[in-house]
Amino acid sequence: MRNLINILDLSVEEIDELxxxxxxxxxxxxxxxxxxxxxxxxxxxxxxxxxxxxxxESAMLSLGGQVLGFSEASSSxxxxxxxxxxxxxxxxxxxxxxxxxxxxxxxxxxxxRHARVPIINAGDGGHYHPxxxxxxxxxxxxxxxxxxxxxxxxxxxxxxxxxVHSLIExxxxxxxxxxxxxxxxxxxxxxxxxxxxxxxxxxxxxQSTSLDEVIGDLDILYMTRVxxxxxxxEEDYLRLKDSYILTTEKMKLARYNMIVMHxxxxxxxxxxxxxxxxxxxxxxxxxYGKLMRMALIMKLLDLKxxxx
Amino acid sequence: MKxxxxxxGIVIDHIAAGCGMQLYHMxxxxxxxxxxxxxxxxxxxxxxxxxxxxxxxxxxxxxDIVSFISPEATVNIIKDEVCVEKRKTELPQRLVxxxxxxxxxxxxxxxxxxxQEFVLTDRKKREYRCMYCDTKASI
Numbered sequence: 313m314r315n316l317i318n319i320l321d322l323s324v325e326e327i328d329e330l331x332x333x334x335x336x337x338x339x340x341x342x343x344x345x346x347x348x349x350x351x352x353x354x355x356x357x358x359x360x361x362x363x364x365x366x367x368x369e370s371a372m373l374s375l376g377g378q379v380l381g382f383s384e385a386s387s388s389x390x391x392x393x394x395x396x397x398x399x400x401x402x403x404x405x406x407x408x409x410x411x412x413x414x415x416x417x418x419x420x421x422x423x424x425r426h427a428r429v430p431i432i433n434a435g436d437g438g439h440y441h442p443x444x445x446x447x448x449x450x451x452x453x454x455x456x457x458x459x460x461x462x463x464x465x466x467x468x469x470x471x472x473x474x475x476v477h478s479l480i481e482x483x484x485x486x487x488x489x490x491x492x493x494x495x496x497x498x499x500x501x502x503x504x505x506x507x508x509x510x511x512x513x514x515x516x517x518x519q520s521t522s523l524d525e526v527i528g529d530l531d532i533l534y535m536t537r538v539x540x541x542x543x544x545x546e547e548d549y550l551r552l553k554d555s556y557i558l559t560t561e562k563m564k565l566a567r568y569n570m571i572v573m574h575x576x577x578x579x580x581x582x583x584x585x586x587x588x589x590x591x592x593x594x595x596x597x598x599x600y601g602k603l604m605r606m607a608l609i610m611k612l613l614d615l616k617x618x619x620x
Numbered sequence: 621m622k623x624x625x626x627x628x629g630i631v632i633d634h635i636a637a638g639c640g641m642q643l644y645h646m647x648x649x650x651x652x653x654x655x656x657x658x659x660x661x662x663x664x665x666x667x668x669x670x671x672x673x674x675x676x677x678x679x680x681x682x683x684d685i686v687s688f689i690s691p692e693a694t695v696n697i698i699k700d701e702v703c704v705e706k707r708k709t710e711l712p713q714r715l716v717x718x719x720x721x722x723x724x725x726x727x728x729x730x731x732x733x734x735x736q737e738f739v740l741t742d743r744k745k746r747e748y749r750c751m752y753c754d755t756k757a758s759i
Contacts, residue, residue: 397734416725416730416731417725417727417752417754418727418728418753421727422734439753
């Protein structure tokens with residue numbers, strides 16, 4: 313039985329396979345209407361995350377399956393002090409597959425050890441969020457047509473942004489990738505991520521505090537939110553916040569075929585005027601996320617089109 | 621300084637200087653009834669200074685703990701005042717219920733009866749990481 317706890321649980325070949333299935337779902341959704349008939353997905357969300365939960369539920373419903381679950385810990389038995397291990401042992405009898413979000417890091421691994429059905433990590437604290445990375449990877453392959461030989465700019469909060477860390481882990485497995493790390497000093501990429509996935513693999517990278525200076529070099533711009541609470545003082549925040557806001561002016565400095573991605577939700581780091589730019593693909597990214605979750609559910613349940 | 625030889629028991633030798641006390645506590649030697657001697661900063665040709673622990677009883681010593689605290693340490697089994705066995709320790713691949721994860725966001729801080737597990741991620745740097753949250757081990 314397979315689980316998805318970390319994006320590295322999937323080989324590059326398996327990710328390619330998932331994207332191929334997701335592409336086929338995009339082109340022929342009707343072929344997949346009944347693939348998960350009589351199957352149940354449990355969405356156990358110990359902390360609220362409307363978009364991720366809805367994406368999972370929409371994915372399962374589009375495959376003809378059904379969903380049950382809870383959307384916050386207070387509406388579950390966790391509020392009575394039940395352990396993750398016990399909850400999972402019980403839900404394993406009610407569902408065929410479980411997508412779980414938990415504020416504590418490593419909770420999905422505990423779940424996987426006690427489950428009798430596949431577990432999908434739908435985010436564990438600041439740790440992993442592999443299905444977001446699957447959405448990111450499909451976006452890259454679909455929009456750019458390849459993973460190799462791309463210059464990937466990551467902008468904003470590179471210190472706490474788990475989606476950034478996972479994307480670096482995943483992209484570091486492809487040939488010819490370069491990273492451009494754009495952040496204020498306070499929010500630079502942690503050294504363990506830089507050492508393990510960039511320096512260790514001798515991947516070229518550039519660090520910059522200015523988006524304007526490097527935006528013209530990028531094939532992909534992955535934006536993240538710079539949060540006020542991450543700064544030690546208000547003055548620094550006010551000084552830096554505008555330099556990481558993507559505007560139509562900044563987009564003029566970018567290549568004609570650069571794509572802009574964002575794990576969403578955004579607050580103000582991408583001006584809404586950029587939404588109309590065809591290079592802005594963050595809303596398409598959420599749709600790709602649903603398709604990848606469909607492909608993933610099928611893979612973990614070992615279901616294929618036309619297979620009984 | 622002279623400490624009597626033990627008749628039957630265990631000598632943990634070549635402990636990195638300064639680690640003896642920590643090892644004493646982590647091995648639970650404070651809970652023993654028999655005599656236990658900790659020698660700190662003993663002169664050593666190989667190490668300059670070392671710590672030694674002598675235990676006047678043949679207890680089971682958790683070699684994983686010894687190795688984690690001081691990988692150079694040796695565990696000598698003494699019978700009738702003669703060393704009958706020298707156990708060399710080596711860094712274990714996993715540490716189970718030896719140290720606790722200090723990351724307040726780790727699931728191990730709230731989940732009941734969960735094992736504390738750390739995995740060796742860098743042998744050269746003697747680096748272990750929590751199996752659940754990947755936080756680096758610290759004592």
